[in-house]
Amino acid sequence: MHERMIIAGFGGQGVIMAGKLLCIAAMNENKYVSHIPSYGAEMRGGTANCSVVISDKEIGSPTVPKPTIAVVMNTPSLTKFEPMVKPGGLLIYNSSLIDQKPKRTDITVVDVKANDISEAEGSTRAANMAAIGKVLALKPEIASLESVIKALDVAISARNRKHNDINIKVLKAAFAQK
Amino acid sequence: MSDQILMKGNEALGEAAIIAGCRFYFGYPITPQNEVPAYMARRLPDVGGTFLQAESEIAAINMVYGASAAGARVMTSSSSPGISLKQEGLSYIAGAELPCVVVNIMRGGPGLGNIAGSQGDYFQSTRGGGNGDYRQLVLTPATVQEMADLTVLAFDLADKYRVTVLILGDGYLGQISEALTLPKPTGKVFDKPWALTGAKGRKPNKVASLRLVPESSLEELNLVLDEKYKSISANECRSESYLTDDADYLLVAYGTSSxxxxxxxxxxxEEGIKVGLFRLITAWPFPAEALRKAADKTKKILTVEMSLGQMIEDVQLSVKDSDKVDFYGRSGGMLPETDEIKRRIKAYGN
Amino acid sequence: METKKFKYVYDKPEALVDKVTHYCPGCGHGIVHKLLAEVMDEFGVREKAIIVAPVGCSVLIYDYMNFDGCEASHGRAPAVATGLKRVHPDNIVVAYQGDGDLLAIGTGEAIHAANRGENFTTIFINNAIYGMTGGQMAPTTMENQITATTPTGRDPMDVGYPIRGCELLNSLEAPVFIERCSIHDFKNTLKTKKAIKKGIKNQIEGRGYSFIEVLSTCPTNWGMKPQEAADWVKDTMVPYYPLGNFRDN
Incomplete structure (x- = not known):
């Protein structure tokens, strides 16, 4: 297993944290992981993304110019990253916020109504968890749902840990969705 | 693996410094190393240490100079343009034989350049960016784990030899989060009878690089430094040879490019091509002997850098047949590509 | 025969090394060195003292002070002193700086150490010229003063007006003591000692940053005899750099 992921959205959607959550879960399953955020000037203008590599082998380059999995949470991210996905790869897009349909036919395209799932569970801010739930459902070899739920205790800052009950509900709801 | 945590390179470095007993940090913000000062600002007060944001890189390195003269374990960090500003201080620190740890999380240059990771400061690091006859020990981590482990080592080496130890990382290593097992303190203690603590019951100590009279006194100091540098060269070369024993082709690199x-x-x-990697862990002293050994039976050597060719000069000086040495580099924050390395190695044929 | 009993009334301070300095005849550095040494002795803090030397004529001050000493690169004495003092808050740290050191190449370090209220003492020697390098313009060189780099006299329209250090630092909140003194005559020399003593006392008591500017002489580079130089301080410098206390909190 060697997955190279981009998780992208606007600032505040928790895409950087989502990447870290996956890394911690996979690390605890003895996989090699790397996470590198977009930083500095790239961060300005409200968009954010992180590059995540999860692998059975040591990780060379931490950057992800051609993702095997792209998770895009808003329209600008879809526009930017859809063309980059490796042929045969997976594109998960947040159809709660993205109206247009991805055009690529050489990749698997899956939609997740991330904000709707989050709101249905009682939070406006757990769309990132819905996206992660969907990733886990489609790529169980990255990490188990249990590992991810366990990783929440480490990945989420003490200040926000009180929201973990809802985070877990959203994760499970998205994971279970067909 | 329960002792593993996911940690960012810059933060791992900060925590490792604290583990190593560093209680003083002086620095000035610059991307992509800002997590180091932020981490030290958060953590140092917990352990009774002092964090101070200086008014400039120049002030920061001179605060390091003062704290080191006082006998403390002290660190500063910056990125390329900021490290340029510190060169004056580093030269004085060398002349006054003070121990300190300096971190350069390299970014693209020259000038303001950009904020992506780069390896464009190899010359500055290994040749001495400041004035005069001096050297500094340069450690080149390649993972978050090594960022932490080499930081702990750096403080011991600095105290042992009374030199600057430069940790030469890059923006990718600073920003990447990976699994980390926190290093343990080495417990080594170094006497510092030269430190400025007040001349109670002893003659006054002086920390200075100035040697005016007699005329030969500066050369005498430089010869003392030279002996020290020779000892470092003899004892502190570090490198890793990966699959080099039977290699027809050798890659030479350090840090992220490695x-x-x-x-x-x-x-x-996996394709049956016998290729190995020689990775620097110290850039100065340059592990020439180990490289010579690894390169001896290879047909071709490809030096790979995130610059347009700096370390290659040391590679050429080290191997018997410098005609064998080829180069592939990307600069300005771009990364070398695995496919291009593979293409080149295959193109060498037999 | 009865021996006449003598009473010691004057001696070389213990904090001063018994050796001939390299300073020119009539130079003010030796006077200020001695005042500082006397103050250290009077407080009994010689064994805790650390002098930070500047780059300039007083670069070798650590050879004359009988306590620990540290070189600083040009203008960086306040940063070096910050590092020393932060490690050893109970030591007595003095940054000794000239006018080029403090108000040209090291203006940033000087202002920021003062602004942080670092608990050390700065002694600022203002002699309106670069002595060590051979008489070039200083930031404090007087208008129309001839120097090696202002051969027709300092023209403020070209190179700016002389900078007043005390007034500059007096705009900051943190410093506890700012005073300008002079060593051009005996009375003022005693006032200088009093100011240095206050600056060291503040440090001993942990009160924060003290700044003592001393108008001083450079007969060699001014091209004057020592007495002429002392008079020039009084007649030319003092009117532009008013003596007195700016702050004593």
């Missing part, structure tokens, strides 16, 4: 090379080696080996 990770990409390792990936290329693994993929080429």
């Amino acid at each position: 990770r990409i090379c390792r990936e290329a080696v693994n993929e080429l080996r």
